[in-house]
Amino acid sequence: MSSVAPLVQYPIPCPECNFYTSNPASVLLQSKTFECRRCQHQQALNDKQLATLKRTVSHLQNCGLYQTATTDHADAESSESFA
Secondary structure (H helix, E strand, O other): OOOOOOOOEEEEEOOOOOOEEEEEHHHHHHHOEEEOOOOOOEEEOOHHHHHHHHHHHHHHHHOHHHHHHHHHHHHHHHHHHHO
16 A cells, blocks of 8 residues: 555545545545545445545655655654764
8 A cells, every 4th residue: 555545635525415524545445435524424435536546646656745755754864863
């Protein structure tokens, strides 16, 4: 699984009440279902939603900004240990 997926809160519209709820992408990829926070309706992700979620996570994983931030964070931690 992607290292970005647990960090991404992915918004999904509820088909019952049209309220947007969000869940971690890693949870959605594993369970393929979500529960609306407003009406508690449980819904399975359809094929289009699942494909879009996978594409978004893949794009974020390959994004240079994420890789730069991870590298910068690791560099900062290593320089702090020497200070």
